[in-house]
Amino acid sequence: MKTAHAAQVTVSRRHTSLWAAIWKNRIVYTLLIPGLVWYVIFAYGPMGGLVLAFKRYRANLGIWGSPWIGMQNFQYVFVDAAFYKSVIKTLTINIGRMVFQFPMPIILALLLNEMRFTKLKRSIQTVLTFPHFLSWVVVASIIINLLAYNGLVNNIIKLFTGGTIFNFLGNTQVFIPMLYVTEVWKNAGWSAIVYLAAISGINTDQYEAAEIDGASRFQKLFSITLPNITPTIIVMFILAMGGLMSTGFDQVFNLSNPAVRDVAETLDMYIYRITFLSPPNFAFSTAVSLFRSIVNMVLLLLADRGAKMMGSDGLLG
Amino acid sequence: MEVINKPINRRRLNHVKVSDVVIAAILIIWGLVVLLPFINVVMISFTTEAEYASTKVFLFPKRPTLASYQQLLADKRIATGYKNTLTVLLMGIPLSLFCTASFAYGSSRPNFPGRKFFFYFVLFTMLFSGGIIPMYMLMKELGLTNTLWSVVLASTVSTFYMIIMRNFFTGLPDSLIESAKLDGAGDWLILWRIILPLSMPIMATITLFYTVDRWNEWYNAMIFLQKGSLQTLQLVLRSIVLESRVDSIVVSEGGSIMYDKQNFTMGLKTAAIIITMLPVMLVFPFLQKHFVKGVLVGAIKS
Numbered sequence: 001m002k003t004a005h006a007a008q009v010t011v012s013r014r015h016t017s018l019w020a021a022i023w024k025n026r027i028v029y030t031l032l033i034p035g036l037v038w039y040v041i042f043a044y045g046p047m048g049g050l051v052l053a054f055k056r057y058r059a060n061l062g063i064w065g066s067p068w069i070g071m072q073n074f075q076y077v078f079v080d081a082a083f084y085k086s087v088i089k090t091l092t093i094n095i096g097r098m099v100f101q102f103p104m105p106i107i108l109a110l111l112l113n114e115m116r117f118t119k120l121k122r123s124i125q126t127v128l129t130f131p132h133f134l135s136w137v138v139v140a141s142i143i144i145n146l147l148a149y150n151g152l153v154n155n156i157i158k159l160f161t162g163g164t165i166f167n168f169l170g171n172t173q174v175f176i177p178m179l180y181v182t183e184v185w186k187n188a189g190w191s192a193i194v195y196l197a198a199i200s201g202i203n204t205d206q207y208e209a210a211e212i213d214g215a216s217r218f219q220k221l222f223s224i225t226l227p228n229i230t231p232t233i234i235v236m237f238i239l240a241m242g243g244l245m246s247t248g249f250d251q252v253f254n255l256s257n258p259a260v261r262d263v264a265e266t267l268d269m270y271i272y273r274i275t276f277l278s279p280p281n282f283a284f285s286t287a288v289s290l291f292r293s294i295v296n297m298v299l300l301l302l303a304d305r306g307a308k309m310m311g312s313d314g315l316l317g
Numbered sequence: 318m319e320v321i322n323k324p325i326n327r328r329r330l331n332h333v334k335v336s337d338v339v340i341a342a343i344l345i346i347w348g349l350v351v352l353l354p355f356i357n358v359v360m361i362s363f364t365t366e367a368e369y370a371s372t373k374v375f376l377f378p379k380r381p382t383l384a385s386y387q388q389l390l391a392d393k394r395i396a397t398g399y400k401n402t403l404t405v406l407l408m409g410i411p412l413s414l415f416c417t418a419s420f421a422y423g424s425s426r427p428n429f430p431g432r433k434f435f436f437y438f439v440l441f442t443m444l445f446s447g448g449i450i451p452m453y454m455l456m457k458e459l460g461l462t463n464t465l466w467s468v469v470l471a472s473t474v475s476t477f478y479m480i481i482m483r484n485f486f487t488g489l490p491d492s493l494i495e496s497a498k499l500d501g502a503g504d505w506l507i508l509w510r511i512i513l514p515l516s517m518p519i520m521a522t523i524t525l526f527y528t529v530d531r532w533n534e535w536y537n538a539m540i541f542l543q544k545g546s547l548q549t550l551q552l553v554l555r556s557i558v559l560e561s562r563v564d565s566i567v568v569s570e571g572g573s574i575m576y577d578k579q580n581f582t583m584g585l586k587t588a589a590i591i592i593t594m595l596p597v598m599l600v601f602p603f604l605q606k607h608f609v610k611g612v613l614v615g616a617i618k619s
Contacts, residue, residue: 018430025429027504032435035420038473042455043442049451063454108347114340116333124348126605131351133597133608135533137551141558141590142354145361150583152357155374185351197613217336250536254559275450276540282450289448297444 053287066283073287083288086270087245093176093266094244100180102240104188106233109195110221128189139186140254143178144169170259179251198232199225235312242303245295267292362386362588366581385584386592395592397546398553401465405549406531409469413527416474418520421482422512427491443476449540456541467541468534468549475530478523485519486512522607532597554593558586 022029053073055066077083108128115121131139146152147168154165168174206224215223249268256264265273271292275285357376361369362385364378389395424435452471453462461467489512497507535551542548548556 021428021430025426027508028423028426028429031419031423035416035423035439035474035479036435038416038470039439039442042452042470042473043446045455046447046451047445049447049454052451052454062458063451111340111344111347114336115344116337117341120341121344124344126602127348127352129605129608130598130601133529133533133601134594135535135551137533137535137555137559138590138594141554141586142358144558145358145583145587145590146354148583152354152375155372159374189351193609193613217334254555271448282454286448286450289450293445293448300444 050286050290050293052283053290055283057281057283069283073284074291076284077287077291082265082270086265086267089263090245090266090268093179093248096176096180097183097248098237098240100177101183102237104184105191106195106229108188109192109199109229110225112192112196113199113225114217114221125189129193130189131186132190134186136186136250136254139182140251143182143185143255147178169257172260172263175256175260175263178255179248182255183248183251194236195229195232198229202228231310231312234310235307238303238306238310241306242300243296244299245292358587358590361583362591364584366584369581369583385581385588388581389585389588389592394545394548394553394556395550395589398548398550398593401547402532402550405465405468405534406528408465409473409531410524410527412469413473413475414520414524417479417523418482418516420474421479422486422508422516425483425486439476439479453540462541463544463547465542465547468538471537471541472530472534475527478526482516482519482523485516489515522610525604525607529597550593554589557589 049063052063052066054068054070055063056069056072057063058066061067112121112125115124144151148154149165149167153168157166158164168178202225206228207220210220210224245267248266249272252264252266252269253272256269267288271285271288274281274288360376360378363381363383364376365380365382365384368378368380369376420439424432424439426432456462456467456471461470493511493515494507497511502510533551535549535555538547538549538552539555542552
């Protein structure tokens with residue numbers, strides 16, 4: 001009886017201390033409110049709307065009034081050939097990105113690090129960083145201007161071939177390589193900064209010791225610089241793997257045109273098409289979109305786990 | 318950029334080696350590949366159709382003209398685009414900054430009940446989102462489609478920037494607040510008099526990031542705004558350059574290049590590109606180091 005009483009006292013004391021802690025931190029909660037309201041309405045609100053994936057959408061009944069149909073939408077998704085094609089397209093493009101795009105910022109960082117003419121180096125870096133801050137609408141406009149029949153690149157080709165011109169923009173063979181090149185053109189300078197920061201963190205003693213031993217520039221590059229930034233490279237690689245099913249809607253959407261639709265239909269583009277260009281079936285689109293979100297989440301969680309195993313803080317801190 | 322100064326090379330600055338020249342050459346070529354398209358766009362925008370047609374390779378207008386710009390600005394869409402984008406900035410940036418900074422500071426405080434919960438609540442939105450259709454329906458239900466508020470509210474808080482700010486606040490020394498408390502300052506006074514002035518650099522960086530993001534935003538605007546009078550600048554550029562490009566390809570099929578009879582299409586398009594990126598182009602060289610600082614803070618901590 002006595003012990004029970006004592007326990008009750010502790011519990012109520014714990015309660016009061018929780019309330020006291022909350023009251024003590026009332027400024028914290030006040031500060032959280034504006035952001036929290038936004039997150040609840042505009043980040044979690046749409047997540048609630050995902051129930052549409054399990055319903056047959058009736059515009060007059062709204063999301064909540066529409067009848068439930070279970071997994072039927074998903075059954076349609078998983079028999080849609082265009083869906084599978086777009087998934088495979090996305091994976092192929094992104095594997096290509098890993099091979100052709102991913103090493104470029106690393107190579108650029110190494111080159112910049114070895115560059116000796118400091119003023120020139122700074123100007124080049126400014127130029128290479130700039131396009132990152134433009135939208136893909138602007139960049140695609142510039143690229144299309146450049147590659148048009150009467151654009152700069154075709155003018156140069158004309159000069160060498162005596163009049164023949166090359167169709168870049170409507171060419172299904174060129175489209176995917178063009179994605180890699182334009183992405184490097186736009187973002188390599190910016191992505192290189194992370195590697196440059198990693199290089200600047202290397203202890204200079206190592207280079208001095210190597211110099212005394214008479215190591216050449218390439219020996220230093222391959223036995224000091226590269227091994228030292230390898231952890232950064234691996235973390236960046238794993239994080240890039242997290243985006244294997246997405247990335248690049250802005251780029252693909254703005255660079256593509258009907259002539260290359262067949263090779264440009266990634267999962268994001270497929271979702272866009274079935275949502276906004278075909279007779280709309282919002283429930284079906286939502287089902288595909290939910291599938292993509294879940295796959296992306298799983299990939300990101302795996303990437304985070306992977307990055308943490310490499311000793312980084314990972315995505316989620 | 319100071320981060321990449323490497324002391325090693327300074328010692329041998331006197332003799333330039335072959336490898337130095339090769340490295341410099343590669344970087345110069347890389348730089349030119351990025352720079353030339355911009356210069357080309359600028360040049361075309363200032364040239365006449367006749368001169369452009371007669372150029373063999375690279376254009377340098379002998380008699381620069383503003384004709385393309387005049388024609389472009391006669392089209393009211395550019396002015397409308399500028400007005401709408403600036404409105405979105407004016408409505409959105411203060412709101413974004415207020416929500417982001419106050420949430421970041423609040424959640425950075427140690428030991429308040431629910432600290433972990435609130436953080437993971439927000440972090441989850443980085444992993445998973447409802448996607449565009451539920452978002453569109455929400456906007457519709459709230460009566461926000463075809464108002465600029467839909468664009469503002471769809472992306473008010475960036476969780477990534479919030480975390481960058483939170484890391485900044487977490488890094489502030491506790492002693493700062495403790496000593497102010499001993500002097501009898503209340504929580505709000507500390508926030509107002511000590512934390513806020515100290516956080517001006519991070520505020521400036523995040524403002525910069527939000528501004529650039531808003532300037533470049535087009536997808537939400539494309540989905541939520543159907544009225545022509547509400548088009549943002551990026552969408553105006555899209556409609557001028559990208560949506561009309563298919564016709565120009567068809568017209569020139571077979572190698573013979575034909576221009577629009579009335580206007581110099583390419584001049585108009587390049588002028589539109591320049592006008593859209595002008596503000597970013599003008600401020601970038603001066604603010605470059607702030608951008609870099611921002612990404613490094615993010616890269617190290619998140």
